[in-house]
Amino acid sequence: MSEAKLQGIAEASSYHMSPEEFRRHGYQVIDWIADYLQRIETFPVLSQVEPGQVRASLPPHAPESGEPFANLLADVDRVILPGVTHWQSPNFYAYFPCNASGPAILGDLLSSGLGVQGMLWATSPACTELEAHVLDWLGEMLALPQKFLSSGTGGGVIQDTASSASLCALLAARERATNFLSNKQGCDGKLVAYCSSQAHSSIEKAVRIAGIGSENLRAVEVDADFGMRPEALASQIEQDRRAGKLPFFVCATVGTTSSNAIDPVKAIGEICRNEGLWLHVDAAMSGTAALCPEFRFIHQGLERADSYCFNPHKWMFTNFDCDCFYVADRKSLVQALSVLPEYLRNKATEAGAVIDYRDWQIPLGRRFRSLKLWFVIRHYGIEGLRHHIREHVRLAQEFAKWIRADPRFELAAPVPLNLVCFRLKAGDTASQELMERLNRSGDLYLTHTKLADKLTLRLCVGQANTEERHLVKVWARVKEEAAKI
Amino acid sequence: MSEAKLQGIAEASSYHMSPEEFRRHGYQVIDWIADYLQRIETFPVLSQVEPGQVRASLPPHAPESGEPFANLLADVDRVILPGVTHWQSPNFYAYFPCNASGPAILGDLLSSGLGVQGMLWATSPACTELEAHVLDWLGEMLALPQKFLSSGTGGGVIQDTASSASLCALLAARERATNFLSNKQGCDGKLVAYCSSQAHSSIEKAVRIAGIGSENLRAVEVDADFGMRPEALASQIEQDRRAGKLPFFVCATVGTTSSNAIDPVKAIGEICRNEGLWLHVDAAMSGTAALCPEFRFIHQGLERADSYCFNPHKWMFTNFDCDCFYVADRKSLVQALSVLPEYLRNKATEAGAVIDYRDWQIPLGRRFRSLKLWFVIRHYGIEGLRHHIREHVRLAQEFAKWIRADPRFELAAPVPLNLVCFRLKAGDTASQELMERLNRSGDLYLTHTKLADKLTLRLCVGQANTEERHLVKVWARVKEEAAKI
Numbered sequence: 001m002s003e004a005k006l007q008g009i010a011e012a013s014s015y016h017m018s019p020e021e022f023r024r025h026g027y028q029v030i031d032w033i034a035d036y037l038q039r040i041e042t043f044p045v046l047s048q049v050e051p052g053q054v055r056a057s058l059p060p061h062a063p064e065s066g067e068p069f070a071n072l073l074a075d076v077d078r079v080i081l082p083g084v085t086h087w088q089s090p091n092f093y094a095y096f097p098c099n100a101s102g103p104a105i106l107g108d109l110l111s112s113g114l115g116v117q118g119m120l121w122a123t124s125p126a127c128t129e130l131e132a133h134v135l136d137w138l139g140e141m142l143a144l145p146q147k148f149l150s151s152g153t154g155g156g157v158i159q160d161t162a163s164s165a166s167l168c169a170l171l172a173a174r175e176r177a178t179n180f181l182s183n184k185q186g187c188d189g190k191l192v193a194y195c196s197s198q199a200h201s202s203i204e205k206a207v208r209i210a211g212i213g214s215e216n217l218r219a220v221e222v223d224a225d226f227g228m229r230p231e232a233l234a235s236q237i238e239q240d241r242r243a244g245k246l247p248f249f250v251c252a253t254v255g256t257t258s259s260n261a262i263d264p265v266k267a268i269g270e271i272c273r274n275e276g277l278w279l280h281v282d283a284a285m286s287g288t289a290a291l292c293p294e295f296r297f298i299h300q301g302l303e304r305a306d307s308y309c310f311n312p313h314k315w316m317f318t319n320f321d322c323d324c325f326y327v328a329d330r331k332s333l334v335q336a337l338s339v340l341p342e343y344l345r346n347k348a349t350e351a352g353a354v355i356d357y358r359d360w361q362i363p364l365g366r367r368f369r370s371l372k373l374w375f376v377i378r379h380y381g382i383e384g385l386r387h388h389i390r391e392h393v394r395l396a397q398e399f400a401k402w403i404r405a406d407p408r409f410e411l412a413a414p415v416p417l418n419l420v421c422f423r424l425k426a427g428d429t430a431s432q433e434l435m436e437r438l439n440r441s442g443d444l445y446l447t448h449t450k451l452a453d454k455l456t457l458r459l460c461v462g463q464a465n466t467e468e469r470h471l472v473k474v475w476a477r478v479k480e481e482a483a484k485i
Numbered sequence: 486m487s488e489a490k491l492q493g494i495a496e497a498s499s500y501h502m503s504p505e506e507f508r509r510h511g512y513q514v515i516d517w518i519a520d521y522l523q524r525i526e527t528f529p530v531l532s533q534v535e536p537g538q539v540r541a542s543l544p545p546h547a548p549e550s551g552e553p554f555a556n557l558l559a560d561v562d563r564v565i566l567p568g569v570t571h572w573q574s575p576n577f578y579a580y581f582p583c584n585a586s587g588p589a590i591l592g593d594l595l596s597s598g599l600g601v602q603g604m605l606w607a608t609s610p611a612c613t614e615l616e617a618h619v620l621d622w623l624g625e626m627l628a629l630p631q632k633f634l635s636s637g638t639g640g641g642v643i644q645d646t647a648s649s650a651s652l653c654a655l656l657a658a659r660e661r662a663t664n665f666l667s668n669k670q671g672c673d674g675k676l677v678a679y680c681s682s683q684a685h686s687s688i689e690k691a692v693r694i695a696g697i698g699s700e701n702l703r704a705v706e707v708d709a710d711f712g713m714r715p716e717a718l719a720s721q722i723e724q725d726r727r728a729g730k731l732p733f734f735v736c737a738t739v740g741t742t743s744s745n746a747i748d749p750v751k752a753i754g755e756i757c758r759n760e761g762l763w764l765h766v767d768a769a770m771s772g773t774a775a776l777c778p779e780f781r782f783i784h785q786g787l788e789r790a791d792s793y794c795f796n797p798h799k800w801m802f803t804n805f806d807c808d809c810f811y812v813a814d815r816k817s818l819v820q821a822l823s824v825l826p827e828y829l830r831n832k833a834t835e836a837g838a839v840i841d842y843r844d845w846q847i848p849l850g851r852r853f854r855s856l857k858l859w860f861v862i863r864h865y866g867i868e869g870l871r872h873h874i875r876e877h878v879r880l881a882q883e884f885a886k887w888i889r890a891d892p893r894f895e896l897a898a899p900v901p902l903n904l905v906c907f908r909l910k911a912g913d914t915a916s917q918e919l920m921e922r923l924n925r926s927g928d929l930y931l932t933h934t935k936l937a938d939k940l941t942l943r944l945c946v947g948q949a950n951t952e953e954r955h956l957v958k959v960w961a962r963v964k965e966e967a968a969k970i
Contacts, residue, residue, distance in 0.1 A: 015869030016802075016949060017587025019519040026515030029591045033598030034508040047610050051838040054614035062622040066866035069588070072859075076595060080856075083611025088600040095608070095828070098850065100600035102502025103554070106514045110561060112593045112804050113518030115573040115585035123580070125532050126568025129539035137547040160645060161848035171694060186698030187672040201826040202849055208824075209656060209847065211696015213671030257828055313850075317501075319597050320852045339693075341686040343580070343742055343934040343943070353536040362694065362847060363646035364687055365583065365798075367805045371565075374557075381551035384500030449828040458828070464501060 015066060025069045032073060033105070040089050044442025047085045054083040085445065090465040093474070094447040096257065096285045097462035101317035107375030108319055111368040118366050121354035122346045128355050131158055131370035134377065135324055141382055142290040142310075145303040148326035150355075156326045157360040158369045162284035163202035164362055165309035165325035168333060170206045170249055173278030173306070175336040177248035183336065187211035192240045194218045195251040196228035198261055200282060203251050216245070225414050226261035226451070228252065234271050249278045252305075254298050255286025258449040258458070259413035259421050262286070262298055269304025280307045284323070285462075288315040289393070289417050292386050298416070307333075315392075315418075315462045316385065318376045322369055325360075334359040388464070392418045395471050396461040402475050408482060412456040420459045421451060428455035430485050437481040444474050500551060510554045517558060518590070525574050529927025532570045539568040570930065575950040578959070579932040581742065581770045582947035586802035592860030593804055596853040603851050606839035607831045613840050616643055616855035619862065620809055626867055627775040627795075630788040633811035635840075641811045642845040643854045647769035648687035649847055650794035650810035653818060655691045655734055658763030658791070660821040662733035668821065672696035677725045679703045680736040681713035683743055685767060688736050701730070710899050711746035711936070713737065719756050734763045737790075739783050740771025743934040743943070744898035744906050747771070747783055754789025765792045769808070770947075773800040774878070774902050777871050783901070792818075800877075800903075800947045801870065803861045807854055810845075819844040873949070877903045880956050881946040887960050893967060897941040905944045906936060913940035915970050922966040929959050 017025070057079045087098050118127030135156025136149045148154045159165045174182050174191060182191075191212050195203045197219040207217040218240070221232045237247045250272050252263040265281055272279040281302060287310025289295035302308060309325040312318035327333045338359040340349075348354045358364050377385070396418040403409045403422045412421040424430040432448070435457055439445055446459050461471065502510070542564045572583050603612030620641025621634045633639045644650045659667050659676060667676075676697050680688045682704040692702040703725070706717045722732045735757050737748040750766055757764040766787060772795025774780035787793060794810040797803035812818050823844040825834075833839045843849050862870070881903040888894045888907045897906040909915040917933070920942055924930055931944050946956065 015865050015872055017864065019522045022522065022587040022590070023515055023519040025587065025591055026519065026594075027512055029594050029598075030508055030511030030515060033595070034504040034511065036598060037504045037507065046607075049610050051606070051610070051833060051836075052614070054611045055618050058615070058618050062626055062862050063866045064868055066869050067863045069591075069864065072588070072592075072863055076856075080599075080611045080615065083609065083614065084599060084601055085607070085609045087602055087609070095602075098600065098602040100597060102507040102510065103557070105507070105594070105597040105600075106510055106554075107557075108597045109511075109514050109590070109594050110518070112585060112590040113514075113521060114565075114569060115583060115590075115804055116569055117572055117580075117583040117805055121536065122531075122570070124568065124570045124572070125534050125536070126539045126565045129537070129568065130543070130565065133540050133543050141547055161850045163848040163850075167694075167847065182696065182698065183693040184698050184700050186674045186676070186701055187696035189671045189673055191671070201824045201829070205822070205824050205847075205849075208668040209652075210694065211667065211672035213667065213669050215669050216671055257826075319600055320602055320850060321848075337690070339686040339690045341742075343932065344686070345933075348536060351536075362652065362690075363648040363806075364690075365646045365648075365805060371561075377547050378552045378557055379502065379554065380500050381548050383549055384551050387500055447828065448830075 028073060037088070040086055041091065043086050043089065045086050045089050045091045045445040046439045046442065047083050048442065049083045054079060088463070090463055090467065090470045091444040092463045093459045093461065094445045096314050096460055098313060098320050099315065099317045099462070099464045100319035101376060101464055103375040103379035104317060104319045104372045107372030111371045114368060116368050118368055119358040119364050120344060120346060120349060120356045122348045124368070127368045128357055130374060131357065132156070132355055134370045134374050137377060138324060139326065142287065143296055144308065144326060147328040148308060153330065154326060154328045155330045155355070156324055157357055159323040159325045159361060160321040162200070162282055162309050162311055162323050163205065165323050166202055166251060166280060166282060167206040167209060168325065168337065168361065169278070169280035169307040170210050172327065172333040172336045173249040174210060176278060176332045177246060180335060189213065189216070190246045192216045192218060192245045192247045193249040194220055194233055194236065194247070196220050196222050196253060196263055198222055198226050198256040198258055199251055199253050200257050222261065226256060226259045228263040228268060230264055230267035230271060233268060237271070237275055247275060247277055249280065251280045251282055254281055254283035255417065259451055260286065260416055260419035261413065262416060264301070265305065266301025269301045273304055279305045281305045283308065283310040285311065285314050286417055288312065289389060291382065292389055295417065312373060312376070315389070316376065317380065317464050318373050322373060337361070392461045392466065395466065395468060396420050399459060399461070399471055399475065412451045412454065418461045421456045422459070423454060423456050424482060431455045431457060433485050434481055438477060441477070443477050513558060517561070522573070525571055526576065528571050528574065530571050530574045530576045530930035531924045531927065532568050533927065534568045539564060573948070575948055575952065575955045576929040577948045578944045578946065579930045581799050581945055583798060583805050584800060584802045584947070584949045585804035586861060586949055588860040588864035589802060589804045589857045592857030596856045599853060601853050603853055604843040604849050605829060605831060605834060605841045607833045609853070612853045613842055615859060616842065617641070617840055619855045619859050622862060623809060624811065627772065628781055629793065629811060632813040633793060638815065639811060639813045640815050640840070641809055642842055644808040644810045644846060645806040647685070647767055647794050647796055647808050648690065650808050651687055651736060651765060651767060652691040652694060653810065653822065653846065654763070654765035654792040655695050657812065657818040657821045658734040659695060659697070661763060661817045662731060665820060674698065674701070675731045677701045677703065677730045677732045678734040679705055679718060679721065679732070681705050681707050681738060681748055683707055683711050683741040683746055684736055684738050685742050707746065711741060711744045713748040713753060715749055715752035715756060718753060722756070722760055732760060732762055734765065736765045736767055739766055739768035740902065744936055745771065745901055745904035746898065747901060749786070750790065751786025754786045758789055764790045766790045768793065768795040770796065770799050771902055773797065774874060776867065777874055780902065797858060797861070800874070801861065802865065802949050803858050807858060822846070877946045877951065880951065880953060881905050884944060884946070884956055884960065897936045897939065903946045906941045907944070908939060908941050909967060911970070916940045916942055918970050919966055923962060926962070928962050
């Protein structure tokens, strides 16, 4: 409701917020966020509310009449903040990070303000062209193989998450393997997909969604460092072929969620090439490291992949959602996902001169997400991004040293980049208690996994603002709580 | 890069934008958007650039060093704006609208600033609880059946688009129909789904993705008003059963994309109940109308549906992405989509006391989208939302009257709400030329479809700021260009 109306000054013919009101309230929200970022370390990282507590503070019914904007902001403080787990706190080490940064937030704000829907090139050419262009930039920045760039047969697209990217890869692979018949006739239970036992749960979810069935997903065994064993993959494929199955898809992981293990992409790629299987590489978290030449070993063998994804919304300071998904042959992807009704036909599409990103993803509609990525790359420059990635890796390696040097603890896996997996030698119960004490304190937040059947704590150094002083404090707190157990 | 560093004042240990820099640049972006909204009618609605023009203005490689924020904003004006089709212009009548509004943009900005990832209740309780709560509010506001509210066996969730909502509905239906075996064993080509020949292309896309196969989607014939013929549905189901197929899913549309036709949900629901089929109702565009009691006829029979969706990002002033998806039995949906790895286990989930929305959607991660919806509802109030919806419907009805009264034109379909389908009686070539002339002029933007095999222009009155004066001008321009053909 216009504030004039709220104040009873005039009979409003519009309840919209006027541009001038937007300007005023916009400043207030910007201030709120700047203040929040300044005081973020004062909050307990993990929200301390009980189930139902947030809802209990909300009125049971929607308001009949509009409310002043000040009420809304006040309720963000009163109702929302206590229920927030502070992913943007430098003391957030849980899961993988989900970073934001000033330029990303402001790029995304512009996207909201422009409010374009980029399903087709024609519905906003800049939305499509900036995305294709910035994804080519990024491909170069990570030294991805040329074939993934839009100048060749491939190209990149922004997906919401790596889950969706993997699903798109799987669908393109499914259609290529069945000569585009699965799309028409449906699946028949013969297709078989492969990933390691350490792959992300989204691969199993994608296999289910796509009508392949989880019983047709092979969890290939891993070596002592949790990387896929290529010979186990090869023998499983052979076994499946003998059983009359149709192997078609392998997902290799560069930086698994549990331990940051890196599958041997080169050896896996060789098998895929010989066997005619689609190779998708999921580098959701770790791909960002390839900005730095010294970490590009993680992508060895990538020239044999058919598709690849990584998430700037994890470690590259770009707020959610922003997964970058690349394919070597965009035709397979487009042919797998395109349905063209009359109401979407247009001259640019018919001329074949443009990309229509609706055919590169599950949904039809899409927002202008490349703006935030463009802002991030231009604000930091390649040098700024590298600086922070190197610093995160250095801090994680530092932390790993401290763990190694303390006889009560052990590392549970190698530490190739910025994830440290550790545990108390005293066993699962002690490690679990340590985690709960730390998280309950609000000083930091970390989460767990199981490695070799043992409960393992995961500390991921990737939140944008984490500095050495934070890690020093974490280590002090870890030792302090461990001493009490 | 910190601006201090850019100015060579100090050796930066951080390239992040500081909170104070964020505040300053944030004001600039807010100003940019406020100014854009004020001058939006001065731009040609449909972007006039040629393919490749935007990319040609961008440097071929990413910058090595960071750039000042002013450069970024300047390039938005120089490079991006010419390539934008102005979805937020009141002269945008194409497709369906994709609205934004002040409170929505600012709610979304807060979501970016908080930067939480709400995959689990535990990863930010407020993100989950506000969403469940606001979707209950909305359910009441639309007078949806009780079973869709979270207080009963159902509940609502925000999806990116209706495409994804329909896919989730299809997957839940697939699993219910096969006793959750498709997830394990994959599809077997027996399942058959139904929608009308006028349903959205996303239904065919979902059927393909889910491994059902497009040959197993029946496009049921429609009546003269483009609504599904229930008796045709019933006889198709019978025929499929006789052929040994397994009918399992019907999608009814409330407001088709081509003509805003409303399928007879009640009669279709009766068939679904008798036959044990899952009924999904796609009201992506038109659902918003049910905010007004006088338009609730569109939802007649909804109590027989298993799932329902509509998009506040189309007509309810909430910026993309925001589709509200409701299910009557959340267990089927969760069971269809849940995969729980060790690293996501937590006490709140195990206790069963909370919703984990990751199991209600395709991706794992999710942003805090309910904030913008909450802001919209509280800013406008139910009364403000109703005011604007009524006004849009009134204007569309007005426009339809003008068309009816002009002997050169004809309506191509009934006008139940805010979409007017019309054409020149002179035929397809004339109508096509009329559309191209209007769009090329930049004064307005509308798109086409085919109805009864004839080219038809679609004028949708739904952009937030469209007022009577805009429609009056459109009609003048339509007559003016028609006179030249």
